[in-house]
Amino acid sequence: MASGDDDDPIIEEIDVYLAKSLADKLYLFQYPVRPSTMTYDDVNHLAAKIKPKQQRVELEMAINTMSPNYCRSKGEQIALNVDGTSYDETNTYSVKMMDKQTFSSIQATTNTSRYAAAVFRKGELHITPLTGILQMRPSFSYLDKADNKTREREAANEGGDSSQDEAEEEAKAITVRFARPESEQARQRRIQSYEFLQKKQAEEPWIHLQYHGVKDMRSEHERQYLFCQSVDPSENTELVKTPKEYLEMLMPPLAEEKVAKPVGPSNVLSMAQLRTLPLGEQVKTLMKNVKVMPFANLMGLLASGTDQTSVLRCIQQVALLVQGNWVVKSDVLYPKNTCSAHSGVPAEVLCRGRDFVMWRFTQERSVMRKEIASIIKLPPEDVKEFLEHVAAPRINRGWEFLLPTDLEFIKKHPDVANRQQMLWLGIQSKLEKVFNFSKEDFVPKNSSVPEPVHVSGEQRLKMAQERAQANQPSLQRDLDARRAERDGNEEPMDTSSGAIPNGSVNGYAGATSPCFDHANGGSPANTPSPELQDFVRKTFRKHFVLTLNELKRLFNLHLASMPVGQNILHSVSDHMLQDAVLLCQCKQIMVPFPAQSKAAPDEQKVFGLWESRDDFDKHRRLLYDLFTKNYRIRRSMIQSKVAQELGEASKADIDRLLHECCSSHAGMWYLKGTIQS
Template sequence: MDDEVVKEVDVFLTKELKDHLWLMQYPVRPVDSSYDNETFLSTQIKPLQRKVNIDVAIDTNASSYLTSKGEFLASSVDGSIPKGPRTYPSGKLDRIELKSAQGIPKSDRYAIGAIKNGSVHLTPLSAIVQMRPSLSFLDKADAASKEREKLLDIDKDNSQDEEEAKTVTVKFARQETSEQKSRRIKSYDYLKKKESEESWSHFRYHKTQDEMSGKIRHRLLATKHEAVVAYASPSEYLSSLIPKPTEDIVDNPDMPSNVLSMAQLQSMSLNDRVKAIVTNAKVIRWSQLIALLDKDIDQSLAMKAIQQVAVLVQGCWVVKSEVLHPKDTFSAHNHSPAEVICRARDFMLWKFTQSPSLIRRDIAHIVKIPSEELKEMLEQIAKPKPKQGWIFNFEFDQDFVHKNKEVVQRQNMVWEHKYQQLKKHFELTKDCKPAESARERRRRHSSHSKSRSDVNDTDGEQPVPMEVKEECVVIDSPIHNPVSSPGQAITNNLNGDTDGLVAELSLLLREKLLTDCVFTMADMRRIYQTKLAQCPAGHILATGVSESLLEKTVLNSGAIKIHYMNPPGSTSTFYVLIDAGNDLDPVRTIMAQLFQKSNRIKSNTLREELEQQKVQLNEDKIKSLLKDYCTFRAGFWFLKGSMET
């Protein structure tokens, strides 16, 4: 039975103000406290961006107004001596800014209704905005404070004179696809740019009881009464508003390009499914992959599929470089060819097969690709940690390696073949470094011999010569019983692979030495303990090392020992890099000799010593070298870490 019609009301639709009618909401303003009694100082609008700014006066004579606080805030914004016009000429915080935010995106579905003589007149809305108080004056105060601090630091910056040369990267614009253009238009940066391009239009605010407001309200009423032509019956009209569900319609929501739904995965073949998962994840464990596939899937088929699109690193699967960067394509940042990117990425992955961590600087020195390209590669499969470099995203999957020895052996053969290709292309030596010229080799050996003599003069004992294996292979040592602490002497390895232990320790300390330049014994113990925690059970480092072995190894890795007296009467020992294998080694040696004589130096002292030794070096390189080794304090350079000892 239909409901009884109680009353019929005529409804009129007027569009006279539909392009100019905005609804302004005040969500943080009490209902019984409108702005009708407030004073509006200025009103600014950006019609295209739907932005509104209104300055409302604050009654500074009110009993609730704290004068001292208002003067302090105004002074923080303008400063004692403002550069331009004052934001608050009265010297007090005498206004508050109301700033708009988007209310409802699709406002054309809403209308304002006016009732007159029993008829309803509807006008569609053009925009709905929400007005809230803005505390932008605090941002201005913060910016002014930072500007004053910057001016105070100018003298200090001039005294240090440590301006560094900045690397300029040339980027090439590439043709934008329709999908990329769509994402760019929706991005925050693009919207902010469009907002800044539109200038503010100034308007006058009319209150509710003003004459102008009354005239505008009168235009909300329809002046012409024309009947609406019916295009459907009442039942058909209701059906168009609320359609009846006749069948299950799958409405796939818009998703990012790197997200796959389970429904999409189920519609793919096994090979395509595995490729899609690995490509989007970049690195994944075998157990995670199986969890995303069907429970009744044949795991042997999945194993074959993943080996076509991924390689094994640390017991986990990483998508192949040629899958991410197909042939004849170019990188997004610098338009680098796919062959160059794939080769660099393969070398990075190979390094991760040798160690769960690496130093980005060492990789960049070999592959020679732009830093942003290399950083993007690392971020996909690793995460940075202070003083440890880049750590692989997952721990070594010992369970998978133990259960799938044939697959692991096959992947080792793949990596061996790939390494031979990389070694040939990058001209790597046996210790995985770029081959150096004969001139560089003579210079390095000359400075290394000099550093050995410095060690003898300062330490009083001859470093023990060691024979180090120079092979870039994974050290597969038998399982030993681990010692209780790294400082314990090597008792489990007296008849074992001592050369292998020394080689592994040398690689570890040399890698860290090239990065940090200055060590203490505590630093070396921490580096060893961190590395030991990352190694699987039975690793050769688990046999333990003594402090004497750490010291001898770091001295044979290109460092010199310096006895540092700071404060007077106390002595600390530092190990300083002087043999990095480049043209700056003579300068490193001279600087180390100066620190052997004094616990602090001046840059002028280093320059004078270089001139006496007839070593030519420009000012920028001297500054860079001092920053690598020292900290600046009160006009002097101190070795890093020495101020805390």
């Protein structure tokens, strides 16, 4: 021992024993609303019950109604409110007076590993680990019962004769709805909700107990289990730990409890959590959520004292300047290897389309949605999403940019504005190559200064017609030369101005056809390109039956997915697309739509694969013949037709035929794309 310990001699050694008989049954009750000098030992305990898994205990104790401190009138009033004037076995108070109260427990701590009950006897200390520490507080559940009684009485007074109402009630249709699959985020919120916890607590049944007082013989018998009953001689009873290790055993370091954070909605941004991130991540997160923002607003959302130069450096990495305001970059919203949630279009294609929308807003305050869609050729849902990020619809003005031009920022930071302008020029040159347009296409010819202007639809149509007439002579010469090379001495087609239809696009004109009354223009050589025919052939071998509207949608998706610079199908008209269909062993099916049909003209043009050089062609032709007589057919009619013409067909063959060419609705079969709502 150290010399300093001579003044602190050991007076007595005490043996410590660990009693385990009550290790999983021993609870410590605390009564925090009552002084320790006023115990409940002498109070009559009427009932007790427990939920072991939740460590919930309820005790019913009698109230001394003869005490001078008891207000008899209040006790009678409470009993009347709770039980009413009637008497039955379910009454809370049997003597028409509040003669008992209930104590309900709450856990004082969830970790009792450091707590034990100790008993000292004959120089020995016996300790028993505690299972739980519970605080017993008065329960006021009888007030809830009184409120329920009051509401029932009011409902009875206002309800009237319910039996008559039930007799007059008529049968009503019931809509059955099936719950959607629950997401992980929704499940976490549900588990942490108050209703879910209440339900889980109510599921565990109560176990009723018998109470024994402190001086009862059974209590005395149970107290003997607080002493260690026997000692195993094989156990090592000597302490071989160092004083430091022993102290750590007695007082282990507190481990931080990991509290599960509630899962919040995905569209809620916590500013407290945001400001724990680096500045670059803060700016990126804000821009990704807000989409478009003035620089002054961005500075207001960041912590006070943030360096403005650092923010400018960060914002240029994740956003572009449009009309003096910052708009988040497309590759931030649509990262690589992702796709559209609406149509499945790859992120690279989405970024090009959205960059075009943003570039248009650098030129004008308002843009037309149809004009945007006709150039970027993406599904309507994606185009609408691009516009909603930065603009709002205005009556007769198209989509107008959300924020006014921030001239103050441009004046205050001219170097940043010039740098962004140079960046937009580079983006513009890339977009012109991808989408095959020029900036002059969006500026009126009479405008000498290329300032942002609004070009109406009529002006654009007039400009397109003028360009078509101006290009017609050179196009005619090219067409004549190409036809002369291909057809030898055959006379070139008459493509004079009198033969040009009004619906020409991109300077091309095509001959009208009696089969197709709705077209955007024809093919310059009346022969679809091999690339277009290859696309049509592959598409029909996959889908078998397509309406013109669906074929155009698939074609636009095909164009949008082509690599940059390889789009050689940028000027295909409806006529050219239909010609390609007829050249690829497909035929138009003349489906007799009803007179009141709401289908668009492109939806009423239905084409089917006629010859695929397999044994199933004859089945499809029989099916097409049936649909020339009616636009919807029952399965039994198809089976009988096939059996009559081709012999008995198996169920697998009929299923394959219907799966390839038809869709089912309300027990009837329709050709794909022709179901009428």
